[in-house]
Amino acid sequence: AIEEAMVVREPITVVVSDKGWIRALRGVQTDLSGVAFKTDDSLRFAFPAETTSKIIVFSTNGRFYTIDASKLPGGRGHGEPVRLFADMEQEADLVAAFRYQGGRKFLVASDAGRGFIVPEDDVVAQTKNGKQVLNLADKEKAQAFSVVPEGADSIAALSEGRKLLIFPIDQVPEMGRGRGVSLQRSKADQLSDALAFKLADGLPWSNQVIAAADLKFWRGERAQAGKMREKGWPRALKFKD
Secondary structure (H helix, E strand, O other): OOHHHOOOOEEEEEEEOOOOOEEEEEEEOOOOOOEEEEEEEEEEEEEEOEEEEEEEEEHHHHHEEEEEHHOOOOOOOOEHHHHHHOOOOOOOOOOEEOOOOOOOOEEEEOOOOOOEOOOOOOOOOOOOOEEEEEOOOOOOEEEEEEEOOOOOOEEEEEEOOOOEEEEEHHHOOOOOOOOOOOOOOOOOOOEEEEEEHHHHOOOEEEOEEOHHHHHHHHOOOOOOEEOOOOOOOOOOOOOOO
């Protein structure tokens, strides 16, 4: 607590590379085109924070890790591997990284298509070992992470085979930890992404927003397989780039 109190509160921009290197640039940076990365590496996540912030990282092992922003390396070099700040397995990858705000809710899901909604305050870890939130069966991995926006009433699930399913958000429980319930089920397919959204506002998908009126054919019930996406819709397997 004394160490945290001595940190000067300043704005920063947290940058995380595709290979899991993290650093903090001074100030709020909106143009990151000049930020250099190691060979064969590139930008993965970038978001504003402060030196007093807590940075949360969600990994494919289903664990959330908490990092003090004041301990992050500066922007002069390429940063340091996230694994220096969190005891993450070598084979684990990053699913999401963000600044802790408190009070929000997240949708988390595995590639097996199981997931649930978890309060933000329940994912904060107290040790470098992180906090297991999404329980996984053998060979499963955490695949999807979505902030649940205010007024969200629907969930969109997208499979690797590009099948889309939309169902009411109240069919998904709120939990602090577990495997959750089946969001999208298919014997020969895996979940690629899941997104909580407000149906009336349309489905944001890559660089498009698909109007609610155009989604009627894909609306159903939780745990169904869904239907193939419409021609002309984004081919991306993630709703957000």
